[in-house]
Amino acid sequence: MYDLPPDLDRLRTLWTWHTMWAERIEKEIKKKEEEQRAEELKAQRKAAATPDWVVELGIGQGAPAVDVHIGGCHMAGKRRQTINRDEAIQLISQGVNACTHCRPDTELGLLE
Template sequence: MSETISRLDRLRIVHEWQAYQPGRTDRTIAELEEREAAAARTRRKQRPPAPTWKLSVLRAGGGAQADAVHMGDCSMSGTRTQAMSREQALRTLTEHGITACPYCRPDRELGVL
């Protein structure tokens, strides 16, 4: 024996499904909003990009003395460094007579030979 579903029963099924959908949509929206908020928090916490150029500084006898210009990712620069723009690095090498790091060779990248 096959039972047929009446039109009224079909409409009730559709109505139940439609009543279920807003809750499901609300949960999905909340989940996506939380993901976006977490991604925004992560972006805020991330460190700024490493400088392209940096100046290593030596501390001797209570004063600071510039040592050498380095590329931003040079591991030979030490812990005391100052970030520099390309223009500052060029000026430091050419006008102030500070040497270029012999390991990372920023003078080649800057076109100062």
Template structure:
């Protein structure tokens, strides 16, 4: 009696091992894909739910009492300062009329039609 497996038996065994490993690897990759698709969907939903940026901003001084500048809502300089609050168009106009400095980068005075 021959206890040694035939070459054909060994090849069939090797194929079953490769199929098993490939199936496990594909399941892992499919899990990664599902996780990434879920994260992308969450990011899109968060962007859709995000309120629109304010149209006008007032930048306050370090002591939060002085008004330093008027900005457009999407101004990068306003975002960088971290001391801005959203205001209405009328409040932005009023601040400019009271000689609060308009931002030199986003030029809210031009957008509002207030020229010196």
């Protein structure tokens, strides 16, 4: 077991050193807690911002629908538009491709 020094000067030095480190550790803990809260808030916002269904559009003005995707599918391109469930069913029924990665046709109950 570790013994403490017998004299007051060294005891005060140890106390100062430990207090300093405790404060540094406390600041770091608060910083990490704030970072964690910020990440959780960012994830919540992202989840809230993710639509249920999207349609990927072709190039040009009045571009035709190319593929239907589940909202969070990373295969959907940058040219996309949010749609609702009924629109997704209608588009797939009209022959618009269902993404082979996220399988919106299965999710919509069109395939089993």
